[in-house]
Amino acid sequence: VLFLAFGSLAASLLPIATALVSVGTAYAGIGLLGHVMTVADFAPMLGMLIGLGVGIDYALFIVTRHRKGLKRGLPVAEAARNAVATTGRAVVFAGATVCIALLGMLILRLGFLNGVAIAACLTVVLTVAASVTLLPALLSFIGMRALSRRERARLVEHGPQPELPTGFAARWSAFVERHPKLLGAVAAVVMLVLALPTLGLHLGTSDQGNNPATTTTRKAYDLLADGFGPGVNGPLTLVAELDGADDRVALAALPDALRATKGVETVSPVTYNG
Structure with missing residues (x-):
């Protein structure tokens, strides 16, 4: 080319x-x-x-x-x-x-x-x-x-x-040079309007549930959700570093607090590593 x-x-x-x-x-x-x-x-x-x-x-x-x-x-x-x-x-x-x-x-x-x-x-x-x-x-x-x-x-x-400036680009650049403040303000307003949705932006990570319904990964995702209930495909692991008996008491009370949290389907027992 x-x-x-x-x-x-x-x-x-x-x-x-x-x-x-x-x-x-x-x-x-x-x-x-x-x-x-x-x-x-x-x-x-x-x-x-x-x-x-x-x-x-x-x-x-x-x-x-x-x-x-x-x-x-x-x-x-x-x-x-x-x-x-x-x-x-x-x-x-x-x-x-x-x-x-x-x-x-x-x-x-x-x-x-x-x-x-x-x-x-x-x-x-x-x-x-x-x-x-x-x-x-x-x-x-x-x-x-x-x-x-x-x-x-x-x-x-x-x-x-x-090199003679000809064509639409030359005419448009000359027009912009004659009206810089007006066109600059219009461009700023357009960009601000287009940026407004970011105020309600919710970020997240994709998983197999985002795949097309015909793919094997999406079918497996749906089968797991049907067989084991909602949330099984979206587990959230909470990890804490404990320092003393007070931290252990607080961690023992955490599962009950999580079960009462909206959007949480089930909470597994607390486990400790070595």
């Missing part, structure tokens, strides 16, 4: 090469992270998927800007420098936004997600770093081959092509 869009094999390989280098580095980094904190076994795969996605995407932005600079007649080094100075800033901002969103998992109070969030964030950081360091070096290395043969021939024959 990139080759069809660019017409240049060298230009189409750069986003993929940058993404692979950053993802490979991140994979090793996640392995090192596992020695410092608990990281879920699926975190490297998740990081790889995110890294490939944003890596190709970010590199594609910079390569496209670089190619436009070459078409305007800029030298290779200057075109790469302008691409990083303009689109590179957008890439850094986008990467920071993605990291903030991923680190939002830390507030869910689900411990196993902490390592996942930091591992994915590490992948994005390394991807952004590769996009603004490795990619410009590769752009300078391939030189004018970032353009297709036809584009290079047209540049030699007709000279540089001015």
Whole structure:
């Protein structure tokens, strides 16, 4: 797809090469992270998927800007420098936004997600770093081959092509620039309205009861509920560390208090470990 869009094999390989280098580095980094904190076994795969996605995407932005600079007649080094100075800033901002969103998992109070969030964030950081360091070096290395043969021939024959802002995007951006306060206020109101449901948000974890009714896991879930009563599929284990006789007395009274709690179907006897 990139080759069809660019017409240049060298230009189409750069986003993929940058993404692979950053993802490979991140994979090793996640392995090192596992020695410092608990990281879920699926975190490297998740990081790889995110890294490939944003890596190709970010590199594609910079390569496209670089190619436009070459078409305007800029030298290779200057075109790469302008691409990083303009689109590179957008890439850094986008990467920071993605990291903030991923680190939002830390507030869910689900411990196993902490390592996942930091591992994915590490992948994005390394991807952004590769996009603004490795990619410009590769752009300078391939030189004018970032353009297709036809584009290079047209540049030699007709000279540089001015970049004129046209199309809906150009008209819309000009409209936004003329009415920044009004459109900013409208956008803020829309986002606040869409965020209102979070005030009534109830978090929980999924189980086999969320599976489609035709799956074997859901059928087993329903059979257990029918055979052993409601709540058998959702046991809650309470664990306490006891310090003295008073704690034992309080724990002995806990089952009766739990049985009187709404939503509790049955309570098993208290057991002690060694």
